[in-house]
Amino acid sequence: MNASAANTATQAELMKRERAIARKYSGMVPWGAVAWGLGNLAIWLSLWPLVFLDIIPLWLGFLIACANVALCYLPSHEAQHDIIGRKGSKWRWLNELVGHLSTIPLVLPYRVAKLTHIQHHLHANDPELDPDYSTAASGPWQAIWKSIQNRQPGAKGGTNAYVAVLRRMGREDALVDAMIYQAVFIGTLIALAWSGHAIEAALIWWLPRHIGATYIQFYLSWAPHHPGREQGRYKDTRAFRSVLGNIGSMGMQYHIVHHLHPYIPLSKTPAAFREMRPILEARGCTLDGI
Amino acid sequence: MTFIVTKIFHFLPLIFGIAFLGPLLAQVIQAAGWVPPLGVSPLILGICLGSLLGLAAQVRGRWI
Numbered sequence: 119m120n121a122s123a124a125n126t127a128t129q130a131e132l133m134k135r136e137r138a139i140a141r142k143y144s145g146m147v148p149w150g151a152v153a154w155g156l157g158n159l160a161i162w163l164s165l166w167p168l169v170f171l172d173i174i175p176l177w178l179g180f181l182i183a184c185a186n187v188a189l190c191y192l193p194s195h196e197a198q199h200d201i202i203g204r205k206g207s208k209w210r211w212l213n214e215l216v217g218h219l220s221t222i223p224l225v226l227p228y229r230v231a232k233l234t235h236i237q238h239h240l241h242a243n244d245p246e247l248d249p250d251y252s253t254a255a256s257g258p259w260q261a262i263w264k265s266i267q268n269r270q271p272g273a274k275g276g277t278n279a280y281v282a283v284l285r286r287m288g289r290e291d292a293l294v295d296a297m298i299y300q301a302v303f304i305g306t307l308i309a310l311a312w313s314g315h316a317i318e319a320a321l322i323w324w325l326p327r328h329i330g331a332t333y334i335q336f337y338l339s340w341a342p343h344h345p346g347r348e349q350g351r352y353k354d355t356r357a358f359r360s361v362l363g364n365i366g367s368m369g370m371q372y373h374i375v376h377h378l379h380p381y382i383p384l385s386k387t388p389a390a391f392r393e394m395r396p397i398l399e400a401r402g403c404t405l406d407g408i
Numbered sequence: 409m410t411f412i413v414t415k416i417f418h419f420l421p422l423i424f425g426i427a428f429l430g431p432l433l434a435q436v437i438q439a440a441g442w443v444p445p446l447g448v449s450p451l452i453l454g455i456c457l458g459s460l461l462g463l464a465a466q467v468r469g470r471w472i
Contacts, residue, residue: 266472267470270465270469270470270471270472271420271421271465271466271469271470271471272468272469272470273469273470297413297417300417300420304420304423304424304428307428308427308428311427311428311430311431311432311435312427312431314435316428316431316432316434316435316436317432317435317436317439319428319432320432324428
């Protein structure tokens, strides 16, 4: 469908065409995301013996760990949307495995991530109901500062907002996962510190987790939903051009396609976006020149 | 049990300051080759500094 056809098409025709494009780019197992999630975790885990045995220097381990944490969320995100394997399908176990394992460096339990993320999709940009609304900020530097502020002990936003969302959903059971993850994380840091490895613990897990979480919240939450004022299917998410490109922004330039059709694998969203572009323009979406 | 767990998590900034930042600061002091004054050991100094940071975070509800 070209631009002029899209502009003259009825709402029903646009939706029919949009869904046909979405179907074309969905239904396959994203093996790249599976390898990414499990491989990324394996690399992060390998950093511990590699650094402890002086096979690689700590500064290199730190840089790799930062990348590991920044990269660990998206494979789980594919699993949260059942893209790797739907319920009852052959690859369901792999979907759940990737979902649970990939976010370990981020200390984010799969059930918490999945439950709150679905709420984000249902209520994107709703100040009261969107669990990720607290990342909204007036500009990129403000977004980075907001991400850091949201991680303070007394903050109401960030993952602290997830607690309120889970309570509202009546899913306090998932909070147990969060408490176990936090206890293991803090307990591991303390154990390493008192056995003489505090600097290694700080530079392979504690600090990379903060840097990675900031990066994730910037590109996965703030940038695609900025300025965060509008709600609705074609208004709550935008396409944007990142200074770091699509890979540097972890595929988020085309996040609008994900919000419209969450079952499309991340690797297919650029192609789906290009094909959907006339439809998105006809719908009045913000595409920010990409 | 729930009460104990809730209290532990409530005091997490203080616990983190004493039990993680304390030895972390001590090991940074040692790695930097800095000798604390008055014969204070790096671990004692690290724990004192970590406790102060943790207490401040506990009271203010923020590290920075």
